[in-house]
Amino acid sequence: MSYRFVTPIPKRAATGSVAxxxxxxxRELGALFAPHLSPAPDLHAALWAVLRESMLAxxxxxxxxxxxxAAVAVVNRCPFCVDAHAAMLHATGSHDTADAITRGEAPDPLVAWARSTRSAAPDPWPxxxxxxxxxxxxxxxxxxINRMVDALRPGSLLPGGVLRAPSRRAAGLALARTVRRTITPGxxxxxxxxxxxPAPAWAGDGPVATAWPAFERAARAGGALLGPTARAAVLEAVAGWRGEHPELGGWPGSVLGAVPEDERPGARLALLAALAPYRLTESAVAAWRSSVGPRGDAELVRVLGFGAFTAVSRLADRVAVVA
Incomplete structure (x- = not known):
C-alpha cells in the first residue's frame, strides 16, 4: 500500500508501541492500523486505543x-475510508445499509446522526x-482518521466504477470472521x-475516558511545531468553520494574510489537514520542509495531526452537547 510524503515503519522493523x-x-481489525501515523508512535497508539475501545469493543x-x-467517511469525502467501512458493513451482513450509505443516503436515524456530525447543528443522539x-x-x-488518510493516503481502497460495489462485498466476506471476534475492553x-x-463528559468512565485524553495530548502536541501566529490563525479559522468544504479559489491563502511568511507553510498544512486534507499537495509539503529546516516524517505527521484534531475538537464541542 502506497503513502504520500511519509514512509511508514514496516511491520518487520516495528518495535515498542508500533509493533x-x-x-x-x-488480529482485531483485519489490517495493520494506520501505518502512515507510525512515525509518531504516541499519536499512533493513542488513536488506536480510541478507535479500538469505542468502535471494536x-x-x-x-x-x-x-x-x-462509513457515514462519516462519506461526508468527509474520504474514498479509501468509505470503501473500508462499507466492506466491514458487508462483513457484518448489513448489505442494504452499506449500499445505502455509499449512495449518500441515510437509511435510519443513527446514520443521519453520523452524517450530521460534520455540520454546525448535529442531530440529537439517537x-x-x-x-x-x-x-x-x-x-x-x-x-x-479520514483527514489523515486523505492527506497521506488519498484515493480509493478498491477498484472503481462498476467493480467497486462487488469488490466491497467480496472484501467483506474475507473479513466476516474478524468482525465476529470478541474484543475485550481496555x-x-x-x-x-x-x-x-481529564476526559470529556461524553467519554463516560470506561476505557474511552482513558484513551481520549492521551489521544488529545498527542494530537495537540503538533501545534508546538507551528509559529505562534500560525497556530492562532489555524485555531481562529477552524473556530469559524461550520462544516462546509472550503471554496476552491484562494483558500487557504485568503485566511493566512496576517501570518508571517516564514510561518505560513506550516499554517497551510495544518489548515488543509483540518478542513480539506484531500487538497494537500507535494508543493505545500515541500514549502513547509524548506521553510523550517530539516524535518522528518514524524514532524509532518504531527503538524497534520494538530490540524486534523483542531477540526475534530470543534466537532466534538457541537456533538457532545446534543443529548
Whole structure:
C-alpha cells in the first residue's frame, strides 16, 4: 500500500508501541492500523486505543458503529475510508445499509446522526446514554482518521466504477470472521502514557475516558511545531468553520494574510489537514520542509495531526452537547 510524503515503519522493523498496535490491529481489525501515523508512535497508539475501545469493543453492535464510521467517511469525502467501512458493513451482513450509505443516503436515524456530525447543528443522539462513549468516540475518531488518510493516503481502497460495489462485498466476506471476534475492553490502554488529563463528559468512565485524553495530548502536541501566529490563525479559522468544504479559489491563502511568511507553510498544512486534507499537495509539503529546516516524517505527521484534531475538537464541542 502506497503513502504520500511519509514512509511508514514496516511491520518487520516495528518495535515498542508500533509493533504492539500492528499486532493487535491485524488480529482485531483485519489490517495493520494506520501505518502512515507510525512515525509518531504516541499519536499512533493513542488513536488506536480510541478507535479500538469505542468502535471494536463495547456493547453497542459493531455493525451499527461501522455504519457510523462509513457515514462519516462519506461526508468527509474520504474514498479509501468509505470503501473500508462499507466492506466491514458487508462483513457484518448489513448489505442494504452499506449500499445505502455509499449512495449518500441515510437509511435510519443513527446514520443521519453520523452524517450530521460534520455540520454546525448535529442531530440529537439517537442512542441510549450507555452507548454515548462508543458512538461519539467512533464518529470523532473516524473524523480524525479520514483527514489523515486523505492527506497521506488519498484515493480509493478498491477498484472503481462498476467493480467497486462487488469488490466491497467480496472484501467483506474475507473479513466476516474478524468482525465476529470478541474484543475485550481496555486491552489497548497499556500502550498509553499516564497522566494525560481529564476526559470529556461524553467519554463516560470506561476505557474511552482513558484513551481520549492521551489521544488529545498527542494530537495537540503538533501545534508546538507551528509559529505562534500560525497556530492562532489555524485555531481562529477552524473556530469559524461550520462544516462546509472550503471554496476552491484562494483558500487557504485568503485566511493566512496576517501570518508571517516564514510561518505560513506550516499554517497551510495544518489548515488543509483540518478542513480539506484531500487538497494537500507535494508543493505545500515541500514549502513547509524548506521553510523550517530539516524535518522528518514524524514532524509532518504531527503538524497534520494538530490540524486534523483542531477540526475534530470543534466537532466534538457541537456533538457532545446534543443529548
Amino acid at each position: 504492539a498496535v500492528y499486532s493487535a490491529s491485524a 463495547g456493547t453497542a453492535p459493531r455493525a451499527r458503529k461501522e455504519a457510523v464510521a 442512542f441510549p446514554a450507555a452507548h454515548v462513549p462508543e458512538y461519539v468516540g467512533t464518529a470523532l475518531a473516524n473524523h480524525f 486491552e489497548s490502554l497499556a500502550l498509553l502514557e499516564p497522566g494525560a488529563g
